[in-house]
Amino acid sequence: xxxxxxxxxxxxxxxxxxxxxxxxxxxxxxxxxxxxxxxxxxxxxxxxxxxxxxxxxxxxxxxxxxxxxxxxxxxxxxx
Amino acid sequence: xxxxxxxxxxxxxxxxxxxxxxxxxxxxxxxxxxxxxxxxxxxxxxxxxxxxxxxxxxxxxxxxxxxxxxxxxxxxxxx
Numbered sequence: 001x002x003x004x005x006x007x008x009x010x011x012x013x014x015x016x017x018x019x020x021x022x023x024x025x026x027x028x029x030x031x032x033x034x035x036x037x038x039x040x041x042x043x044x045x046x047x048x049x050x051x052x053x054x055x056x057x058x059x060x061x062x063x064x065x066x067x068x069x070x071x072x073x074x075x076x077x078x079x
Numbered sequence: 080x081x082x083x084x085x086x087x088x089x090x091x092x093x094x095x096x097x098x099x100x101x102x103x104x105x106x107x108x109x110x111x112x113x114x115x116x117x118x119x120x121x122x123x124x125x126x127x128x129x130x131x132x133x134x135x136x137x138x139x140x141x142x143x144x145x146x147x148x149x150x151x152x153x154x155x156x157x158x
Contacts, residue, residue, distance in 0.1 A: 047111025
């Protein structure tokens with residue numbers, strides 16, 4: 001099965017990368033861009049063949065390695 | 080309108096970050112993880128109120144700033 005993990009900074013956490021991109025977009029002539037946020041997108045293949053096993057495995061991966069839960073939240077999609 | 084841009088390394092390009100995560104996952108007890116790839120996910124708000132204007136604007140942003148088209152490809156979603 002294939003999995004997709006989206007990792008974003010939690011709402012209250014300042015997204016410096018997003019702010020930098022927003023400022024650059026304004027400078028490039030896109031004044032309408034606002035609330036820019038940058039996250040990571042991790043895709044992977046899994047050996048597991050059923051959805052619930054795959055989901056549990058990817059959740060464990062995200063908790064252990066893919067996301068820093070102090071400042072980040074994640075979302076998993078199995079397909 | 081809200082936009083979402085997903086930026087990934089093109090298929091032929093070696094994804095070092097993905098390889099590092101894959102090796103770390105194997106070390107953590109997830110031998111079934113393979114073909115790990117890491118991308119960027121950029122979300123933003125737009126002043127544009129119709130979908131086609133928004134789409135054209137975000138495409139220009141991606142071409143100019145958000146993606147390095149020599150090695151990366153991107154996908155836009157307006158919602």
